[in-house]
Amino acid sequence: MDTLYSEKNRVLRRSVRSFCEREIMPIAKDIDQEARFPWEVVEKMGKLGYFGIQVPKKLSGAGMDSVNYTIVIEEISRVCAGLGLCVTVHNSMAIYPIMGFGTGEQKQKWVPSLARGEKIGAFCLTEPNAGSDATAIEATAIRNGDHYVVNANKVFVTNGGVADICIIFVRTDPDAGRKGTSVIVAERGTPGFVVGDIEDLSGMRSNPVSSIRLYDCKVPVENLLGREGSGLKIGLQALDVGRIGIGAQAVGIAQAALEEAVKYANQRRQFGVPIAKHQAIQMMIADMATQVDSARLMVTRAAYLKDHGKPFTKATAMAKLHAGEVSSQVADMAVQIHGGYGYSKSYPVERYYRDARVTRIYEGTAEIHRMVIAREVLNEYK
Ligand SMILES: Cc1cc2nc3c(=O)[nH]c(=O)nc-3n(C[C@H](O)[C@H](O)[C@H](O)COP(=O)(O)OP(=O)(O)OC[C@H]3O[C@@H](n4cnc5c(N)ncnc54)[C@H](O)[C@@H]3O)c2cc1C
Missing domain, CATH: 1.20.140.10 (Butyryl-CoA Dehydrogenase, subunit A, domain 3)
Incomplete structure (x- = not known):
């Protein structure tokens, strides 16, 4: 394993391992049994850059590459897979779509607080009738002037119980089939945004995987990621x-x-x-x-x-x-x-x-x- 990595990779691995063994290992069994999200550790992880691993430093991230990203995720998961899940979904599934498809304003608005771990991100694609077949989603976002009216029932949302910023897959044109799918960013606290029950999972129990429902939730049009139809x-x-x-x-x-x-x-x-x-x-x-x-x-x-x-x-x-x-x-x-x-x-x-x-x-x-x-x-x- 060692010959594969540079000295910088090895230093990073040692430092993440040392943090995880000191801060997470002692509580890993309990948070699994209690199904508890350990905020006290998450705050420390935020300060170390684990919530913005590949985000550029100018947006409050750690500016690392993907190989280093795998090292951080592997080391966290070696000690607590539920926290590993939290960090990987937050980085790859919540921040990445904003970094890859967001405008400059959207990145400025959402990424720095996500990268610092002050806000937690989630990715909401799965629905009761749309699992492996993502084209089957039924959530809708109907444009009405300067906002969309969103109705959605998203299930199995990793980080759902604690997420502030959610990447939501919707149909903006219900008649356009695959081409009618879009992505909007919905923020917790918006009227109509409801967090459902936390799943009683077999594993990954420290992660508050839940459903997220949006009932006639008004989301500003500037929260559309990319173009309509690019979902x-x-x-x-x-x-x-x-x-x-x-x-x-x-x-x-x-x-x-x-x-x-x-x-x-x-x-x-x-x-x-x-x-x-x-x-x-x-x-x-x-x-x-x-x-x-x-x-x-x-x-x-x-x-x-x-x-x-x-x-x-x-x-x-x-x-x-x-x-x-x-x-x-x-x-x-x-x-x-x-x-x-x-x-x-x-x-x-x-x-x-x-x-x-x-x-x-x-x-x-x-x-x-x-x-x-x-x-x-x-x-x-x-
Ligand atoms: C702990 C946890 C966390 C999750 N986090 C998220 C999240 O953050 N965001 C999110 O959007 N989703 C999340 N999910 C949902 C997850 O991505 C889905 O469970 C997964 O995509 C499978 O969908 P499904 O459960 O509906 O199974 P189904 O799609 O109903 O599949 C059932 C079975 O049929 C098989 N199958 C289906 N279609 C085919 C085919 N065409 N050919 C052959 N076999 C097929 C499947 O492989 C599977 O074996 C999470 C799930 C869990 C358990």
Whole structure:
């Protein structure tokens, strides 16, 4: 792993790891069990630039590249995947669309407070009848003079319970099919903006994933991102970028599971020796380490391609697909190495097992990723 990164990358990793182990690790188990969003840590993370990782310094960000972004997300997720989710969605799915498609005024208005972590961002695409099929959204924004009247029912919104600035996918022209989809930015506190119940999730429990509903909510026309009709383009580009972060999150969970498994295998004795002496356990450790390395390499390659202005859709989809599967497999083997104790909340691998599972579902399921990869490969070799 070390030969892949520059000295600057390594320094960043050490500094993020040290912060996460000092500030987040001691509370990670509790915030999972209590399903509590840890504001006290989030404020500190804001001061360190984790909420504006790739935002230019002139807009209050940390001005880092994508490779460094993957390092920050991996390290946070190694300790607490729910916070890793918060940070990656905030950076990639809330800030990125504004940076990529917003006007100068829109960037000035929303990005600095998001980048400092004073405001939290969310990405609201999924609806009860629109999951994998984003073209099926039913939310509407009907223009009326200087504002849109927005009605929307968005579900599974990461950061939903605490979000101030929401990227909302709507239909501005309900008759125009895919071309009628647009993105508006809605702010918490606007009359008609309602936060629904927090989901009682299996994993990622420190993240307040919730529904967000807008009832005849008046949103100024200057909150439209890009042009009317450009919503799907914005969404697909944000997902391309966001998947790098989810891949990094999956690597972080897998890395944590590997470390815990090795620690336990060296401590636990059966048949008179540490279980690490049994070849069956060694085979699992070898597979886990190989899987983690392969996933990290693929995620880093996707980030590298993005940093160098090269096409990265296929590499990102492959990285997210592989890292998600690796994360589940490695967490599963870590539970197996712990035996019965791995199935108990006394050991963190039980949490990693639950957290890993969703990385194969959100920001595009594994099946949808295979469709994206197949499309790219079929085009490439035709
Ligand atoms: C913890 C969590 C956080 C989330 N955060 C956000 C968020 O911040 N913003 C947001 O907008 N959404 C978010 N989501 C929603 C997530 O992106 C969706 O759950 C995901 O896209 C899948 O949609 P769905 O759940 O409706 O499943 P469906 O689309 O109904 O899929 C069900 C099954 O059918 C398969 N399937 C569907 N279509 C096809 C096809 N054409 N070919 C083959 N198989 C297919 C799927 O792969 C899956 O296995 C979050 C979800 C979770 C669980």
